Amino acid sequence: MSGFTWHGGRLAEARAAYGGEEWIDLSTGISPLTWPGIDDVSTDWRCLPDPRDLAEMEAAAAAHFGVDPDHVCTLPGSEMGLRLLGRMLDMPARWLVPSYRTHGEVFARGRPMVEGEEAPREAVALLLANPNNPDGRLIPPARLLEWLEGLEQAGGWLIVDEAYADAVPSCSLAGAVGDRRRLILLRSFGKFFGLAGVRLGFLVGPRAIVAAARRILGEWPVSTAAVAFGRAAYRDRAWIGDAIGLLEERAGLLDALLARHGLAARGECPLFRLVEVEDGSALFDRLARKAILTRPFEENRRWLRLGLPGGAAEWERLDRALADG
Missing domain, CATH: 3.40.640.10 (Type I PLP-dependent aspartate aminotransferase-like (Major domain))
Structure with missing residues (x-):
């Protein structure tokens, strides 16, 4: 667990430890709303x-x-x-x-x-x-x-x-x-x-x-x-304004998804949520076995941080993985 608790984004390490290729990375708190103009620059x-x-x-x-x-x-x-x-x-x-x-x-x-x-x-x-x-x-x-x-x-x-x-x-x-x-x-x-x-x-x-x-x-x-x-x-002021609104909306959806599975979300930053459970490492492991990478913490083993999923398929996979307890 030491590598995963240091910082997010260790997909290669996750693949080596758990296998699988089609991972969902919710470990970093990076927006899933990628600025679309990058392909035009x-x-x-x-x-x-x-x-x-x-x-x-x-x-x-x-x-x-x-x-x-x-x-x-x-x-x-x-x-x-x-x-x-x-x-x-x-x-x-x-x-x-x-x-x-x-x-x-x-x-x-x-x-x-x-x-x-x-x-x-x-x-x-x-x-x-x-x-x-x-x-x-x-x-x-x-x-x-x-x-x-x-x-x-x-x-x-x-x-x-x-x-x-x-x-x-x-x-x-x-x-x-x-x-x-x-x-x-x-x-x-x-x-x-x-x-x-x-x-x-x-x-x-x-x-x-x-x-x-x-x-x-x-x-x-x-x-x-x-x-x-x-x-x-x-x-790109128009995109920035739209993104702020969409992130707030998606954070609300994540709160609701977590609540359906008995997880109370903490935080006011729309890019991620923190949950506190009896064993955060066990929840991290359960999600990782479904190829979903989250962020555990060495200093508090009850914590787990989740970023926002991307498209509908990622939301559905997270929902199913949390239900499969």
């Missing part, structure tokens, strides 16, 4: 990424986030931004749990915040995800801004991993980013647009932090294809 693989194209893509992303392009730095995936900040800030940290495993690895000095602990008012970096993973909880922006004020007074930073915020735009703190704020956001392209393999993300923060990150990453932080996909997708 042409890429010249012979050319290096053009700085002007990169700037246009950052402008399109910035408009989507609601910030000035000067506050946006392109990353080869948002996880790279997390690890980069650990080196750039070089200070003690606190991080909320449960959350991404990466959060506990980013800073050399620090500790997780215990349940019920108040937000720090000291010179530390407070790292959290909103929406959170794996439980899908949302922290109201007003509360985060209160935490930010306390951290700023002490010389600390608030770092918010908004990898899933495209699906819940009302939770984003992008409107609070500024040169006088000690606030840094990380955004992900692949989760909402269903294109995780593009490996595209963004750091959003004060221009001094953005400039420092750009110097470290260099002139070509991502591929020509990532630039082309990001530029076109972030400009």
Whole structure:
């Protein structure tokens, strides 16, 4: 189980352990609604990424986030931004749990915040995800801004991993980013647009932090294809609006499907749900034997996270697999 509890998307490992070819991957929380324009974007693989194209893509992303392009730095995936900040800030940290495993690895000095602990008012970096993973909880922006004020007074930073915020735009703190704020956001392209393999993300923060990150990453932080996909997708406002509505609708359908099988869903992020059962590892194994990959957790063996199925056939297979207990 150790590999499957580390992160999602280990289909080759699942096939080796359980057999089968036609797997349904519900382990990652990546949207099943893949942005359809990808097939219409042409890429010249012979050319290096053009700085002007990169700037246009950052402008399109910035408009989507609601910030000035000067506050946006392109990353080869948002996880790279997390690890980069650990080196750039070089200070003690606190991080909320449960959350991404990466959060506990980013800073050399620090500790997780215990349940019920108040937000720090000291010179530390407070790292959290909103929406959170794996439980899908949302922290109201007003509360985060209160935490930010306390951290700023002490010389600390608030770092918010908004990898899933495209699906819940009302939770984003992008409107609070500024040169006088000690606030840094990380955004992900692949989760909402269903294109995780593009490996595209963004750091959003004060221009001094953005400039420092750009110097470290260099002139070509991502591929020509990532630039082309990001530029076109972030400009597709109609699809983005439709996708947000459809994801909310499908999350409701997943809640209902799970409830029919006695499973109470937790979370407010429409891209995945967390269930708590007597033995999450056993449920993971039962679904895996039906070639359905989900996400178990080493830190809590009662948990299992499920992403959204794709087409009707995947919904029917999940329904049958849960019924076959």
